[in-house]
Amino acid sequence: MAAAAPPPPPAPVPEPAMGLPEDSPLGHPIFTRIRLATASDVPHIHKMIHQMAVFERLTHLFSATESSLTSTLFSPTAKPFYSFTVFLLEVSPNPFTDSVITDPSFTPLVKVINLDLPIEDPEKESFTINPRNDISVAGFVLFFPNYSTFLAKPGFYVEDLFVRECYRRKGFGKMLLSTVAKQAVNMGYGRVEWVVLDWNVNAIKFYEEMGAKILQEWRVCRLTGDALEAYGTTD
Amino acid sequence: MAAAAPPPPPAPVPEPAMGLPEDSPLGHPIFTRIRLATASDVPHIHKMIHQMAVFERLTHLFSATESSLTSTLFSPTAKPFYSFTVFLLEVSPNPFTDSVITDPSFTPLVKVINLDLPIEDPEKESFTINPRNDISVAGFVLFFPNYSTFLAKPGFYVEDLFVRECYRRKGFGKMLLSTVAKQAVNMGYGRVEWVVLDWNVNAIKFYEEMGAKILQEWRVCRLTGDALEAYGTTD
Numbered sequence: 261m262a263a264a265a266p267p268p269p270p271a272p273v274p275e276p277a278m279g280l281p282e283d284s285p286l287g288h289p290i291f292t293r294i295r296l297a298t299a300s301d302v303p304h305i306h307k308m309i310h311q312m313a314v315f316e317r318l319t320h321l322f323s324a325t326e327s328s329l330t331s332t333l334f335s336p337t338a339k340p341f342y343s344f345t346v347f348l349l350e351v352s353p354n355p356f357t358d359s360v361i362t363d364p365s366f367t368p369l370v371k372v373i374n375l376d377l378p379i380e381d382p383e384k385e386s387f388t389i390n391p392r393n394d395i396s397v398a399g400f401v402l403f404f405p406n407y408s409t410f411l412a413k414p415g416f417y418v419e420d421l422f423v424r425e426c427y428r429r430k431g432f433g434k435m436l437l438s439t440v441a442k443q444a445v446n447m448g449y450g451r452v453e454w455v456v457l458d459w460n461v462n463a464i465k466f467y468e469e470m471g472a473k474i475l476q477e478w479r480v481c482r483l484t485g486d487a488l489e490a491y492g493t494t495d
Numbered sequence: 496m497a498a499a500a501p502p503p504p505p506a507p508v509p510e511p512a513m514g515l516p517e518d519s520p521l522g523h524p525i526f527t528r529i530r531l532a533t534a535s536d537v538p539h540i541h542k543m544i545h546q547m548a549v550f551e552r553l554t555h556l557f558s559a560t561e562s563s564l565t566s567t568l569f570s571p572t573a574k575p576f577y578s579f580t581v582f583l584l585e586v587s588p589n590p591f592t593d594s595v596i597t598d599p600s601f602t603p604l605v606k607v608i609n610l611d612l613p614i615e616d617p618e619k620e621s622f623t624i625n626p627r628n629d630i631s632v633a634g635f636v637l638f639f640p641n642y643s644t645f646l647a648k649p650g651f652y653v654e655d656l657f658v659r660e661c662y663r664r665k666g667f668g669k670m671l672l673s674t675v676a677k678q679a680v681n682m683g684y685g686r687v688e689w690v691v692l693d694w695n696v697n698a699i700k701f702y703e704e705m706g707a708k709i710l711q712e713w714r715v716c717r718l719t720g721d722a723l724e725a726y727g728t729t730d
């Protein structure tokens with residue numbers, strides 16, 4: 261009998277706490293999640309690093325492969341937050357229903373954002389994680405511990421912060437960087453640091469608005485390539 | 496009988512391989528050793544960090560204690576070269592006879608240097624490690640892994656390079672930094688990086704002579720203190 265059939269599962273709706281009924285007049289909700297990346301995310305991370313190199317006009321310095329990223333970023337002994345760590349930003353038009361807790365040290369951060377207009381992602385196919393739930397990768401932040409001897413405290417150094425072009429100017433970069441800052445505070449760390457190109461005035465404004473100081477007097481020194489290799493054979 | 500008395504032990508002399516007979520016309524030999532620091536070196540490291548803060552006129556940023564340095568730098572799980580690492584420079588007028596291999600990953604580096612004049616160390620008492628063998632601490636370098644996504648390789652970031660005042664301008668800073676560079680090459684790492692104050696022309700010249708490039712366009716951004724703490728309470 262048809263009456264004996266179980267009722268259909270309820271359609272997934274945003275949680276009430278998020279204040280977003282399906283017919284919200286506020287616009288176009290987008291569900292976001294920040295989680296620890298794993299080795300299976302390397303193809304997406306590799307593509308984003310290449311896009312970053314193109315944006316920074318530094319493709320001549322780009323030599324990462326999926327294989328080299330996997331072995332250096334996701335070695336079996338590396339512990340998130342104590343070594344190289346990647347937070348991945350995922351977006352979806354639907355609520356997240358899958359569990360992605362890969363490490364007890366970090367609970368994924370889920371937020372829903374209201375946009376005036378929906379985002380058209382021309383590269384959606386290349387950045388889809390789970391076609392069934394319509395989850396795409398929108399950005400990442402790569403960071404690792406550094407240390408201040410004056411404070412006698414570790415901190416985090418942010419090597420890369422990247423949001424894919426169609427997702428920019430919507431607060432996602434701030435969301436990624438804030439998550440690193442919050443993690444630093446939770447761990448009792450003293451600083452979060454990164455570098456910016458001095459001509460990138462938009463980025464500088466953005467970082468200052470987030471509370472960062474730009475240290476004008478310091479210059480980065482880099483020993484690399486042949487100049488570094490020469491030290492391998494010294495006594 | 497006087498003849499039965501054992502002959503006096505031979506006076507310690509530099510090993511022949513070092514080419515330094517006692518009556519060398521070359522000057523005053525000083526024996527140097529670079530080794531991994533351990534928790535028992537913290538009192539000396541702490542004093543040197545304080546001297547560095549004085550030199551950089553940054554004592555207002557100095558809040559390290561021996562206890563905070565010990566717990567953050569020498570935690571039992573930290574593995575040299577994969578976390579915060581300190582090389583200590585020891586000097587002695589005599590050859591080193593004690594063994595200081597504290598970790599299989601690094602064999603201490605011993606060298607003998609000829610000086611025109613002997614070094615008078617006004618703080619010798621505060622920096623003596625082993626009074627019997629007349630070993631003093633002359634400097635240190637603190638570094639830890641960083642990561643380049645473009646190279647998909649780790650590197651080393653040098654947070655502090657310090658040589659005590661009476662030991663400066665004798666090549667000891669170069670010796671410490673070269674040892675970090677050599678370790679990076681041995682581990683297949685891609686870069687060694689650090690920062691320098693843009694007005695410190697002597698340091699810049701020294702680093703350039705060592706093969707480093709000074710990156711003029713990049714600025715360090717720092718989120719710390721209250722501005723960082725504010726992120727601890729955000730959603």
